Amino acid sequence: MKKNIQPYLVNLLCLVAALALSVAVGPVLIKPGVLLRILVSGLPGIAIQPDWPENIAAIVQQVRLPHAILIMLTGAALGGSGAAYQGVFRNPLADPYLIGVASGAGLGAVFAMAIHWPNGLLGLYTIPVAAFLGAALTILVVYSLARVGGSLPTTTLILAGVAVSAFASSLTSFLMLRSNQELRRALGWLMGGSLMSGWEPVLAVLPYVLLGLLLLLGSGHALNVLQFGEEQAIQLGLPAERVKALVLIAASLTTAAAVAFSGVIGFIGLMSPHLARLLWGHDYRRLLPLSMLGGGTALLLADLLARIVLAPQVVPVGLVTALAGAPFFLWVLRRAKNQVYW
């Protein structure tokens, strides 16, 4: 039993540490003790005499904490959906970014903004829906393009993903160029910088990510069976088509929600599941939650790096993940080519 819990504990600990680091580090460094007391004082029913400047508390509660939580949710969404795509496609290189889903979601979100999707809070809460439609459309196109007979070879999947992704990205750029100033701000967002700060985007993204991740968490056993191939899965009593549709919808929903508020961030969905697989094995019932925890940690660290490397300027986090992720991608490609463990 101890062996079963250990990976979760390790991942949870890393996530909490990354979260604390992310909140503490910035233009103003916040000492751990102060940070802890500010956080505890925010809990209901606990009164701590404030011995810190008021603006520090505001920075933590209104800026850093919501930002860190948004980043964490985004990373968890990308890690979880990456593992899910890899499982459904039985392809080690499936990643929401590489197969074009992230770009499709970005196009959906920008399109919604371009046609002046209802403004205000309602608009904010429904932009993930537009992103989801974009993501779902993309995955349909990529899947039907890349499919060869009953299988989905790595090469055709990546080629179709790259082509569709390029197409979606150019449409997105076109929409942004021909529209007003407001939308041009979206350029920075698309490369992985949040468009808004505060708690609103967290609340807007939370229901979609939670729903999607919960659906994925329940799909571990089905994904395990699916690893034998669709035909054997059916012969083992799994309604393979329905399972695939459900997992793809759930993964695209989480990806879309993440993209809608954090931009198109690549490679987290590739790196996190692969590291989890390497360390803790291939059982999807375990791989999915570990990929989510690891994805959250990885993106928090990437975001931290993006904020401090050129401070006070903030580098888009998508650049950081791509810088680390592209070499990783090549490494996985080599391993997949040699059939090392897939």
Add this chain to the structure above:
Amino acid sequence: MLEIQSLSVSYGKSTPTRWLALEQVSLSVQPGEILVVIGPNGAGKSTLIRAVSGALPSLSGSVLVNGTDLAQLSAGQRSRRLAVVPQARQLPAAFSVYQAVLMGRTPYLGWLGQTSSQDHSLARRALEQTLSLELADRRVGELSGGEQQRILLARALAQDTPVLLLDEPTTHLDLQHQSSLLNLVRKLASEKKLAVLMVLHDLNLASLYADRVALLVAGKVRACGLPAEVLTAQDLTSVYNVPVHVVPHPDYGSPLILPDGRFGASL
């Protein structure tokens, strides 16, 4: 028992390219009996397995297990009545053998896949029956072809079904592993009263292990009966386009097929 009634399967969507891979195939297998399907390449042997298992939609006809039409059932209900031993290729290499065999219990599990102690004891028993218990902790990818085939048989046994389908289980095995696997199938069929439908390429193995043999040619059943009735020199020569001799097995008297096509001897 397994009854296949007038089963037809077509490949291709539109009329000009459409062709029948199986045409009005009717076969039945009694509990404890092994029916071996033989036939030249492209005769539709694997298609038959796929269609009977429900992995391939059929054009017409029906498949019954103990009187129940499988078409009326869900994938889960179907796989409690009929298990398939596929050809061992492209198995998920990283799974442990035990995990792979335990997945034979999928038809009895819920969506989350929680297993009971009964599932575990059935998986262990299946490993014992296939003499694979010592492989339990190995990874599937580390196994030899013969071991992988045994694991797939164990997975099918864990499914605990009255009907077992095997698709060319001996294709990549050497002589020793061929006979040990088929002896195992023979033993299980008799002991557990399984109705076994097995596709084999090797006519001599078919002759040795089958209770009855069905000869499939171009999607149709050309002949079905005892090995001695179906495996005749005349029929095999015309079906396989190669002259053959059929002689009695020195120990069992069952037909042995000797090809006679060398040095350009032709029909």
